Amino acid sequence: MQMVERVHRLLTAHMKPGDRAVDATVGNGWDTLKLCELVGEKGKVYGFDIQKEAVLRTKERLAQAGFAGRAEIFCCSHSEVEHYIHENIQAFTMNLGYLPGGDKQIVTRSESTLRALEALTKLLGPGGLGLVLVYYGHPGGLEEKAAVETFMASRTSDWGQILRTEIVNRKNCPPILYIMEKK
Amino acid sequence: MQMVERVHRLLTAHMKPGDRAVDATVGNGWDTLKLCELVGEKGKVYGFDIQKEAVLRTKERLAQAGFAGRAEIFCCSHSEVEHYIHENIQAFTMNLGYLPGGDKQIVTRSESTLRALEALTKLLGPGGLGLVLVYYGHPGGLEEKAAVETFMASRTSDWGQILRTEIVNRKNCPPILYIMEKK
Numbered sequence: 001m002q003m004v005e006r007v008h009r010l011l012t013a014h015m016k017p018g019d020r021a022v023d024a025t026v027g028n029g030w031d032t033l034k035l036c037e038l039v040g041e042k043g044k045v046y047g048f049d050i051q052k053e054a055v056l057r058t059k060e061r062l063a064q065a066g067f068a069g070r071a072e073i074f075c076c077s078h079s080e081v082e083h084y085i086h087e088n089i090q091a092f093t094m095n096l097g098y099l100p101g102g103d104k105q106i107v108t109r110s111e112s113t114l115r116a117l118e119a120l121t122k123l124l125g126p127g128g129l130g131l132v133l134v135y136y137g138h139p140g141g142l143e144e145k146a147a148v149e150t151f152m153a154s155r156t157s158d159w160g161q162i163l164r165t166e167i168v169n170r171k172n173c174p175p176i177l178y179i180m181e182k183k
Numbered sequence: 184m185q186m187v188e189r190v191h192r193l194l195t196a197h198m199k200p201g202d203r204a205v206d207a208t209v210g211n212g213w214d215t216l217k218l219c220e221l222v223g224e225k226g227k228v229y230g231f232d233i234q235k236e237a238v239l240r241t242k243e244r245l246a247q248a249g250f251a252g253r254a255e256i257f258c259c260s261h262s263e264v265e266h267y268i269h270e271n272i273q274a275f276t277m278n279l280g281y282l283p284g285g286d287k288q289i290v291t292r293s294e295s296t297l298r299a300l301e302a303l304t305k306l307l308g309p310g311g312l313g314l315v316l317v318y319y320g321h322p323g324g325l326e327e328k329a330a331v332e333t334f335m336a337s338r339t340s341d342w343g344q345i346l347r348t349e350i351v352n353r354k355n356c357p358p359i360l361y362i363m364e365k366k
């Protein structure tokens with residue numbers, strides 16, 4: 001099973017109609033689309049991406065599915081989430097690395113990623129779920145991977161439980177999935 | 184979510200009535216009970232444990248649930264599975280370490296664990312699922328943990344995908360879960 005499919009299964013098991021959610025890095029919009037489906041008509045999804053191309057592609061995808069009214073997509077860094085969201089969320093997704101099929105020079109960076117993680121883990125309500133998929137096979141990827149690992153390992157168990165899932169029998173930097181379950 | 188609950192969720196998503204399954208270390212019988220529930224009346228569960236106490240406890244648990252006819256429980260090492268099972272299985276579970284609430288001197292050992300893993304990964308049919316939970320906070324536990332990791336990492340990607348899930352923000356050797364997805 002692909003990691004992306006794993007992420008969608010975890011979201012499906014967790015989310016309820018009416019929920020609020022964030023896709024911190026909309027990219028091609030697949031996670032945003034899934035979240036919009038799961039939150040239903042009364043829910044709300046906030047999406048972020050620094051690439052105009054990603055925002056446009058995602059908005060188009062949502063419009064085609066009839067979900068345009070369920071989402072607000074912002075063309076800005078995920079490190080800015082705290083300025084745009086003023087309510088608790090029940091879930092967030094975050095894909096770190098570059099946009100598949102896009103410009104590989106434009107990647108997420110440790111500093112903004114950590115700011116985004118700080119903000120999102122605070123916005124997450126009790127029982128909330130955060131899913132962070134780390135692609136690190138690009139220049140600077142290992143540094144970001146290490147920064148994320150340190151962030152995750154330093155949450156106290158009072159915050160909740162954080163799991164790391166990785167493929168052990170594949171080479172070439174398969175992605176790592178962090179599952180954050182807030183108490 | 185406890186790792187045991189995670190194991191049961193994965194089994195529930197994977198298994199179908201009529202399936203064959205193995206609980207390689209029945210222990211207190213909770214996994215065996217879950218497997219019996221999932222394989223239904225036409226399925227079959229094979230269970231193994233070297234401790235008579237564990238076998239009796241499990242048989243009693245199954246009888247109480249009305250599942251006695253769905254299982255065969257053997258009082259022998261999981262390293263012997265190949266002598267008892269002569270058909271493909273769709274899933275197996277394995278808990279490594281000692282029996283919770285039992286004699287902590289009696290633990291699984293690397294050599295028999297590896298023999299059991301070799302046999303079970305061969306018995307697993309296409310699309311099969313193996314779930315191996317490693318408790319290692321006891322004398323000899325680290326050695327077994329290392330042996331299991333080497334076994335897992337050395338399966339080629341032709342065999343299928345193997346994931347390791349661990350809790351990153353808890354001390355005192357929280358268990359590690361391997362999810363083996365055969366092609």
